[in-house]
Amino acid sequence: MQIIDGKQIAQNVKDGLRKQIIEFTEKGMRIPQLVVVLVGENPASLTYVRNKEKACEAIGMATKTVRLAEETTQEELLKLIDELNADTAVDGILVQLPLPDHIEERKILNAIDSSKDVDGFHPMNIGKLLIGEQTNIPCTPKGIMRMLESIGYQDLSGKRAVVVGRSNIVGKPIAQLLLAKNATVTIAHSRTAHIEQICQEADIVIAAVGVSKLIKANWIKEGAVVIDVGINRDENGKLCGDVDFEDVKEKVKAISPVPGGVGPMTIAMLLENTLHAYIEHERGIENGRTTI
Ligand code: GUN
Numbered sequence: 001m002q003i004i005d006g007k008q009i010a011q012n013v014k015d016g017l018r019k020q021i022i023e024f025t026e027k028g029m030r031i032p033q034l035v036v037v038l039v040g041e042n043p044a045s046l047t048y049v050r051n052k053e054k055a056c057e058a059i060g061m062a063t064k065t066v067r068l069a070e071e072t073t074q075e076e077l078l079k080l081i082d083e084l085n086a087d088t089a090v091d092g093i094l095v096q097l098p099l100p101d102h103i104e105e106r107k108i109l110n111a112i113d114s115s116k117d118v119d120g121f122h123p124m125n126i127g128k129l130l131i132g133e134q135t136n137i138p139c140t141p142k143g144i145m146r147m148l149e150s151i152g153y154q155d156l157s158g159k160r161a162v163v164v165g166r167s168n169i170v171g172k173p174i175a176q177l178l179l180a181k182n183a184t185v186t187i188a189h190s191r192t193a194h195i196e197q198i199c200q201e202a203d204i205v206i207a208a209v210g211v212s213k214l215i216k217a218n219w220i221k222e223g224a225v226v227i228d229v230g231i232n233r234d235e236n237g238k239l240c241g242d243v244d245f246e247d248v249k250e251k252v253k254a255i256s257p258v259p260g261g262v263g264p265m266t267i268a269m270l271l272e273n274t275l276h277a278y279i280e281h282e283r284g285i286e287n288g289r290t291t292i
Pocket of ligand 1: 096
């Protein structure tokens with residue numbers, strides 16, 4: 001059994017990004033910048049945002065967090081996004097989700113310039129992902145694919161993958177990425193009948209439902225690879241995933257832990273997407289046109 005060390009893979013990615021940023025700035029180019037917008041004080045969001053800031057600083061990427069009050073109106077938020085879209089020193093814009101109930105999430109995500117949408121949540125980027133065009137790919141799914149690559153799972157021809165969860169952030173995009181690598185993909189969710197049997201047939205299980213330790217050993221085929229996207233608290237308040245790690249670990253070929261699995265990969269991919277956006281923006285300016 002192999003533990004897929006997301007923390008280590010993420011560190012390798014970040015080391016590479018750091019070197020690239022040094023090369024760019026040594027050539028006299030500007031520093032890439034990620035702007036995070038945080039509305040309100042959701043405790044999980046505050047933790048995510050702090051981790052993003054630290055990660056940017058560690059690789060020499062500029063970062064700014066715009067902190068807005070819970071009562072901020074949709075119009076005010078849209079105005080801020082217009083300003084960030086127009087700011088040529090900003091490469092990536094991330095609006096932390098969830099947003100307060102009075103703000104329509106889709107309206108906000110659709111307003112972000114698709115070239116600065118480092119989350120990959122804009123309809124243009126979602127559409128490109130669907131047809132296999134190069135684009136900003138959502139960070140968690142992108143990180144999961146890197147984890148699979150790290151154990152030699154590049155081409156997934158002949159493999160059956162089951163994605164448990166159908167969110168726009170993880171379930172739907174990871175299904176597309178697995179399909180693009182030739183896996184035979186099933187998306188299971190809360191209304192799926194016989195979900196355990198479906199998982200038992202999987203060579204790859206992606207668990208992204210947000211239910212503590214839902215997936216037990218009897219759901220898993222001997223030698224399957226399991227990626228756990230869940231970040232939950234167990235009955236003792238301890239961080240845990242959607243997979244019962246202790247129960248399944250002897251049965252699997254490889255598994256990602258929580259914490260130290262998908263979480264660090266998500267942040268590394270956010271930084272990578274931001275650096276790619278920067279490169280595209282710089283190229284656009286060099287070619288005498290603006291990309292925004
Ligand atoms: N909230 C939880 N995960 C994410 C994410 O990947 N991006 C954004 N913007 N908000 C989130």
